[in-house]
Amino acid sequence: METAGKALRQVLTAYGISQNKLAVTMGISRSIVxxxxxxxRDPTAETVREIAKALQSLDRAAADEFVRLYLGEFLENSDxxx
Numbered sequence: 799m800e801t802a803g804k805a806l807r808q809v810l811t812a813y814g815i816s817q818n819k820l821a822v823t824m825g826i827s828r829s830i831v832x833x834x835x836x837x838x839r840d841p842t843a844e845t846v847r848e849i850a851k852a853l854q855s856l857d858r859a860a861a862d863e864f865v866r867l868y869l870g871e872f873l874e875n876s877d878x879x880x
Contacts, residue, residue, distance in 0.1 A: 801840055802834065803834045804837065806835060809867065823855060
């Protein structure tokens with residue numbers, strides 16, 4: 799499982815979404831997104847949910863990729879238990 803910041807950095811870069819665009823969509827300061835993006839802080843679990851919702855409104859594939867990167871290992875392991 800990757801940190802949320804690392805997953806966010808990969809997704810924003812891959813999908814051409816600016817930190818500012820995400821911040822505006824979430825209604826937060828760009829400096830907060832900057833801190834996640836550069837690994838200075840990690841968002842809370844509730845905030846990860848809000849990031850996924852904001853990404854979904856910007857680009858559904860980006861949201862799916864964020865969730866996959868962040869929870870991928872967990873999701874893959876839970877598939878083995880069913």
